[in-house]
Amino acid sequence: MEQIGFDFGVEAPRKLTKVSPARLATFEDCPRRYRMSYLDRPSPVRTGAWxxxxxxxxxxxxxxxxxxxxxxxxxxxxxxxxxxxxxxxxxxxxxxxxxxxxxxxxxxxxxxxxxNDVSVDPVGLERWVSAPVTLEPGSGPSLIIEGRADRIDQRGRELVIIDYKTGRREPDEYEARSSQALALYAVAAARTLRTPCYQVELHHVPTGTIAAAEHTEQSLKRHLQRADETAGDLRLATDTLDAGGDEDVLFPARPGRRCSWCDFRPSCAAGQEAGPAAQPWELLAP
Known part of the structure; x- marks a missing residue:
């Protein structure tokens, strides 16, 4: 099987947006937190360590x-x-x-x-991977996906993306398959290392659980399409802000339960109103 059925062109007819899984997830979760994390200078006041x-x-x-x-x-x-x-x-x-x-x-x-078998040398540890992505045939790339994967193994002729987890909840196959981060790392690793990559795994170290999923070109493309849509919204909001747009309209807060442990809670009135602040140790695995 050859990966990947996407056209990784090199000529871009429009402005490229560089995105990482973390940036995309932050923007989808709360645009205001994205702005505070990546755009505001000087950086707003944050909480302490968690x-x-x-x-x-x-x-x-x-x-x-x-x-x-x-x-x-x-x-x-x-x-x-x-x-x-x-x-x-x-x-x-x-x-x-x-x-x-x-x-x-x-x-x-x-x-x-x-x-676990730790006798095989990974092909990447905290490896930076990157790939331009074209979703429409005949057009140039619309975005560049990049990021740092925890671990990349090679099994046979294919790569495997491994992400370590230490949280409270054991992951399952659905979480591994639905993880946009793992899917984007698979695409970027395949491009960077010029080796097919479809298998992704979440290794929950506290329990020893390994949640694995096997992607197809179609499932990877769905993740890329979602990433492209989010990147387009992100690019439009950023460009409009640079042109003098209203930051609160372009990057609105999305108050919710997560506001209790948001890094930018001290700088966000909406987050403070959403609920009480969590203690720095409350999210530890039991």
């Missing part, structure tokens, strides 16, 4: 460092030591809570190494 983000970063960094080691050193004990080396206490309630989650994180990565 414990769940700290925990996720530590686990990601430890597993990345593990795969940088020779195969003979990729053992549970070394994985636990890497958690300790990368550990930070930012966002935790106190030293006792931080110590409990440090111990949990050590156990998670040790079990991950114990129960």
């Amino acid at each position: 414990a769940h983000s700290t925990l996720g970063a530590v686990v990601h960094n430890a597993l990345r460092a593990l795969f940088d080691l020779p195969v003979v050193k990729r053992v549970p004990q070394r994985a636990m030591a890497l958690v300790a080396e990368h550990w930070k206490d930012a966002g935790f309630e106190d030293a006792d809570q931080a110590a409990r989650y440090r111990a949990r994180a050590k156990a998670w990565v040790a079990e991950y190494v114990e129960h």
Whole structure:
């Protein structure tokens, strides 16, 4: 099977928009948060660190460092030591809570190494991938998708996108298949590394769950079409803002439950009115 049935042209008749999965997800979730994250200068006041983000970063960094080691050193004990080396206490309630989650994180990565094949060298760790995308035959690319994938493996003649998760909920096949981020990484990795990529996986480190999905050209194209639509809205709002448009009209707030733990809550009245502020450790996996 050859990937991908999209025309990756090099001549663009219109302004290209560079987008990452994070930028697209932020704009879809809350345009105001997108503006504050990527456009406002100086950057608005943010909250402090979140414990769940700290925990996720530590686990990601430890597993990345593990795969940088020779195969003979990729053992549970070394994985636990890497958690300790990368550990930070930012966002935790106190030293006792931080110590409990440090111990949990050590156990998670040790079990991950114990129960998964870590003897194969990935073709990418925190690898930056990028691809221009053309959806209409005969036209130039309308956007460039880019981003940094947690891990890219090669199995046989195809690539596999792997994303680590440390949150409360175990992912399933539907989540893996519906993830726009994973789909865009698959397209970009195929272009960057010139190797077909259809398989995507979510590795939930706390439980050892691996949620996998196999994409087709049609399913990848649906994700690209959605990304292209969002990128078009984003580009129009940004260009209109640059021309003097009203920032609150172009990038409206979308108040909701997530406002309780939004990084920009201190700078957003609508978010503050949506509900009480969450404690920095409330989203930790139980």
